[in-house]
Amino acid sequence: MPKWLNGCLSLASSESDTMKPEMELHCASRAFDYCEIGRLEQERYVCMSELAAHLEAEIEERLPLLTSYTSLTGFKKMRYERGIAKLKNGDLPSCQHSWNTTECRAFQAVGRWLDVRGLSRLAGLPVGGLEVPDDE
Secondary structure (H helix, E strand, C coil): CHHHHHHHHHHHCCCCCCCHHHHHHHHHHHHHHHHHCCCCHHHHHHHHHHHHHHHHHHHHHHHHHHHCCCCCCHHHHHHHHHHHHHHHCCCCCCCCCCCCHHHHHHHHHHHHHHHHHHHHHHHCCCCCCCCCCCCC
């Protein structure tokens, strides 16, 4: 799934700046959906776990860059500071009650990943993706 996600994101990189967040949301939500569709239950959880680990690795790589960035002013600075505070406080999207731990982890990773990419874009930092080994 990480390789599929990066492929989808490479399509998003050719979009206008206003469409990139929409494409990222589409790619991430489709990745989550593809883990659920047409797989046996155990395969779903492996897929979701791999997706979550990939997104969490990108979040951890990018977070130190974000927390040390301070060059914004005005409304952008306020949005940025609120977003960083949300990430630092561990504010996570709510999971459905019927989801297990793996499903919830993947869903929350998608939400945090989208927040981190949005903050990176707001700060003018590059928004790439992690390299995915060929065997994944």
